[in-house]
Amino acid sequence: MKLDYNKARPFLKWAGGKRQLIPQLNELLPHELYDNDFTYIEPFVGGGAMLFFMLHKFPNIKKVIINDINKKLTDAYKIIKDDVEGLVLMLTNIENEYHKLKVEDSKKEFYLKQRERFNEANLDLLEMTALLIFLNRTCFNGLYRENSKGEFNVPFGRYVNPTICNAEILYADSKLLNKCKIEILTGDFSNTSTFVEEGNLSFFYFDPPYRPLSATSSFNSFVKENFNDDSQRKLSNFCRQLALKENVLWMLSNSDCSAKNPKDTFFEDLYKGFDIQRVIASRAVNANASKRGKLTELLIRNYKTPTTEQIAI
Numbered sequence: 645m646k647l648d649y650n651k652a653r654p655f656l657k658w659a660g661g662k663r664q665l666i667p668q669l670n671e672l673l674p675h676e677l678y679d680n681d682f683t684y685i686e687p688f689v690g691g692g693a694m695l696f697f698m699l700h701k702f703p704n705i706k707k708v709i710i711n712d713i714n715k716k717l718t719d720a721y722k723i724i725k726d727d728v729e730g731l732v733l734m735l736t737n738i739e740n741e742y743h744k745l746k747v748e749d750s751k752k753e754f755y756l757k758q759r760e761r762f763n764e765a766n767l768d769l770l771e772m773t774a775l776l777i778f779l780n781r782t783c784f785n786g787l788y789r790e791n792s793k794g795e796f797n798v799p800f801g802r803y804v805n806p807t808i809c810n811a812e813i814l815y816a817d818s819k820l821l822n823k824c825k826i827e828i829l830t831g832d833f834s835n836t837s838t839f840v841e842e843g844n845l846s847f848f849y850f851d852p853p854y855r856p857l858s859a860t861s862s863f864n865s866f867v868k869e870n871f872n873d874d875s876q877r878k879l880s881n882f883c884r885q886l887a888l889k890e891n892v893l894w895m896l897s898n899s900d901c902s903a904k905n906p907k908d909t910f911f912e913d914l915y916k917g918f919d920i921q922r923v924i925a926s927r928a929v930n931a932n933a934s935k936r937g938k939l940t941e942l943l944i945r946n947y948k949t950p951t952t953e954q955i956a957i
């Protein structure tokens with residue numbers, strides 16, 4: 645199935661990006677969303693594949709709350725919403741400068757200079773966003789990773805002719821972000837619970853950093869604060885609390901640890917009593933190319949839909 649949601653789509657490559665999984669997430673959405681106004685809440689928004697899909701699919705979303713612990717990322721959403729023209733202009737200038745350089749070493753030098761600038765404190769948000777997108781397009785594997793000081797430290801990636809400013813996507817994203825009432829928050833996922841309003845339907849999509857399938861297998865260090873097993877437990881408690889409220893529906897993605905090791909029932913235990921589906925996903929961000937194959941992932945929900953039985957594998 646090809647889903648058309650105009651040109652709006654993630655403006656960054658982001659580890660754990662959900663573009664490949666959208667058709668399966670779409671199938672498992674609650675039916676209540678089709679005939680009710682609702683608040684859409686995404687506490688780990690990342691690149692926002694699901695966000696842009698939802699904004700396009702459901703014009704009846706009354707209010708949107710997005711959150712991420714990465715302040716540079718959430719500031720970039722604010723700039724795309726409020727000053728897309730300025731962003732396109734600045735990014736086009738950076739792109740032109742970069743493409744003028746013919747020798748690989750000069751490109752690398754340019755990249756490292758921009759990376760240093762990006763890590764300076766007190767950059768204005770427009771320049772920071774332009775640099776974030778530039779670095780994302782030219783760094784190794786499109787990763788975002790910070791060192792213990794909170795500095796972006798991904799090395800230069802060797803791409804032949806990367807598109808740095810995709811104005812069509814940036815304008816489409818900006819248009820969708822301006823169509824709705826949106827709050828862009830920075831911080832821990834737990835801050836989002838205050839946006840549940842009694843009497844109104846709320847739908848949460850949680851896409852936290854995945855629990856690694858083995859000590860070395862998965863990339864989950866997005867920012868200097870790691871998301872460890874205690875964080876996963878805290879998140880499951882948060883979901884349990886939400887499930888006690890009326891009119892709150894949620895769906896959550898995570899890794900399928902028991903498929904790798906049947907004895908590792910970490911998520912089955914944490915989410916006992918909720919609906920757990922397995923879906924097939926291919927992960928694009930894995931430093932080891934041979935491991936970019938098909939994997940199953942978990943989709944956990946506090947509701948069921950009539951199609952559940954047909955989709956279960």
Ligand SMILES: C[S@@+](CC[C@H](N)C(=O)[O-])C[C@H]1O[C@@H](n2cnc3c(N)ncnc32)[C@H](O)[C@@H]1O
Pocket residue numbers: 654658659660661662663687688689690691692693694711712713714831832833834851852853854866867871
């Ligand atoms: C798997 S990614 C989300 C991917 C996203 N769905 C997409 O399509 O690109 C997880 C995100 O959670 C963020 N994060 C990590 N710890 C967090 C926390 N405690 N609270 C909120 N966000 C957090 C990371 O910065 C990262 O952007």
